[in-house]
Amino acid sequence: xxxxxxxxxxxxxxxxxxxxxxxxxxxxxxxxxxxxxxxxxxxxxxxxxxxxxxxxxxxxxxxxxxxxxxxxxxxxxxxxxxxxxxxxxxxxxxxxxxxxxxxxxxxxxxxxxxxxxxxxxxxxxxxxxxxxxxxxxxxxxxxxxxxxxxxxxxxxxxxxxxxxxxxxxxxxxxxxxxxx
Numbered sequence: 756x757x758x759x760x761x762x763x764x765x766x767x768x769x770x771x772x773x774x775x776x777x778x779x780x781x782x783x784x785x786x787x788x789x790x791x792x793x794x795x796x797x798x799x800x801x802x803x804x805x806x807x808x809x810x811x812x813x814x815x816x817x818x819x820x821x822x823x824x825x826x827x828x829x830x831x832x833x834x835x836x837x838x839x840x841x842x843x844x845x846x847x848x849x850x851x852x853x854x855x856x857x858x859x860x861x862x863x864x865x866x867x868x869x870x871x872x873x874x875x876x877x878x879x880x881x882x883x884x885x886x887x888x889x890x891x892x893x894x895x896x897x898x899x900x901x902x903x904x905x906x907x908x909x910x911x912x913x914x915x916x917x918x919x920x921x922x923x924x925x926x927x928x929x930x931x932x933x934x935x
Contacts, residue, residue: 766825771864772829773871776813822842825839829864836864840882850885850888851872851873851876853899866899866902869899884926885924886905888911
C-alpha cells in the first residue's frame with residue numbers, strides 16, 4: 756500500500772502545538788460536527804459520514820494548496836481544536852478559521868493558534884491579507900476576530916453556507932507597524 760506523505764509544518768506557541776491532521780483526530784472532529792449547538796457556525800451539524808468526508812477534505816486541502824487546517828494540541832498533548840487557512844472551491848479568498856472543542860473555550864487557545872496561523876500565512880506563505888468568514892449571530896467568532904484586529908468588511912453569499920460576514924484581518928505591514 757502506498758501512503759501519501761504531506762510536508763505539513765509543525766508550529767509551536769508558548770502553550771500550543773499546531774500539527775498535521777492524523778487518523779486519531781477524527782473522533783474529536785466527528786464529535787464537534789455532531790453537536791448542533793457547537794458546529795452550526797461551521798456548517799454543521801454533520802452526520803458521521805459527512806464529518807469523515809469533511810475531515811478527508813481537510814487533509815486533501817493541504818495536498819492541493821500547500822496550506823490548510825492544523826490540529827491544535829496543548830504541549831501536554833490535550834486536543835483543543837483546529838485552526839488554519841481554508842480556501843475550497845467557491846470561496847472568494849483564503850480565510851483564517853478556528854474551531855475549539857467542548858470545554859476548551861475561554862482559555863485563549865483559539866486566539867493563540869489563529870495568530871500563529873496568520874503569522875505563518877504572512878511570513879512563510881507570503882499572503883498580504885486574510886479574512887475570516889463568520890455566520891451572522893456567531894458572536895464568539897466575531898469577538899475573537901475583532902480581538903485579533905479584524906474588522907467587518909462586507910456580507911457575501913457563501914456557495915456552501917449562505918450569507919456570511921467577511922472580517923478583514925490586518926495585513927502584515929499593519930501588524931508590523933502596530934508592534935513597533
